[in-house]
Amino acid sequence: NSSLALGELSGLEDISIVAAPGSSAYGETQAINNLLIAHAESRRAYRIAVLDLPRDQTPGQARTLRGLIDSRYAAVYYPWVVVPNPLARPGREDIPRELALPPSGFVSGIYARNDVERGVWKAPANEVVRGALRFELDVNFAQQEMLNPIGVNCLRYLSGRGFRVWGARLASSDPEWKYVNVRRYFNYLESSIDRGTQWAVFEPNGERLWANVRQTISDFLYNEWRNGALLGSKTEEAYFVRCDRSTMTQNDLDNGRLVCLIGVAVIKPAEFVIFRIGQKTADARA
Missing domain, CATH: 3.30.360 (Dihydrodipicolinate Reductase; domain 2)
Structure with a gap:
């Protein structure tokens, strides 16, 4: 039960990011996203929910799905990431050589890396997505310009720069809360002062x-x-x-x-x- 599993995390003070990349593969994305948001918004949680969209969404569908989410404690990432399959073997044509994975696992790692290397107050954007072979959709400039302002953070391949997270916006309609780094830095401040x-x-x-x-x-x-x-x-x-x-x-x-x-x-x-x-x-x- 996903709600019970998240409940087990409530007493763990060191957690600042919650995500459920596995849920996207089983058609449970929206329900799980709602649980992640509720968990991140709970009193004294001091967390952010990193959310996936279902696989194989067009940019228009991504925009529609983003409209179902509105939280100052959540960020949406798109599209999925294609990586080498670690189980692939020579001569085993029945095992796919590549896997498509939800972006939230990669992004959570990028948050953590950014915290250590630059500081939690710095935007986790223009960061390298390590291990990617490509993204399921090659998001172009026009699609980026449509999605980024509404809080769908795109993963893009940029010539000369490689595979990058190209956005750090919250999935929020509140104009006071636009950016992931501001939300996470306030979570850090509030939790530090509360515990201190x-x-x-x-x-x-x-x-x-x-x-x-x-x-x-x-x-x-x-x-x-x-x-x-x-x-x-x-x-x-x-x-x-x-x-x-x-x-x-x-x-x-x-x-x-x-x-x-x-x-x-x-x-x-x-x-x-x-x-x-x-x-x-x-x-x-x-």
Whole structure:
């Protein structure tokens, strides 16, 4: 059962990407994609779903299928990738020499490679698809121009460059959430801050705790800024952290909930995308 299998992943904190390339071969693509999206969107999952389309889709069909998906936590890739069959043997004509595979497995590896070599905030586009012999469809410029703006990320062969992922857009209609790297970087920020402030559960909810939490988060964001992930010539342009009476309601205070308001500049300096992080404190009611 796919939903049970995904449920088993919920408690594993180190996972940031979910995909199910095997499902595409059994006609279950849409149902599995919906489960992957629901999993990635679940509270405190901090994940992105890398989605396939069924095999042998025309660009027009890919556009139609993309219309069935709308999530700030999902990205769609197309077409399938043709690779050598590792089981092929000389003299065994009954074994195909090539296999067509869904792109999500390749793309998940590209995400991971990009994280290590360039940083999670960098777009995983113009990246080499290793192991490819070709793609099932040779996507041309006009097809790319049709599909890329609506969030179908194309895999293309480009003369002199080889086999590349040529897009990094989310399958989202929300204009604030267009790009895979922005989504994944926010997932990274939120998960890091969430896990890095869980010690608040042992402290009373008051001014001293708020100051300590502000310092913890500010130190983390300062390092992100120094590494080039946050934009701005000074820290005031790159991020802000608020954790005080203005970020918590009386109900929060009465129930021992700590709430921080955080803004980070990932597109332009001083143009903040804002999110909240909440933690229970020692004053939380059982």
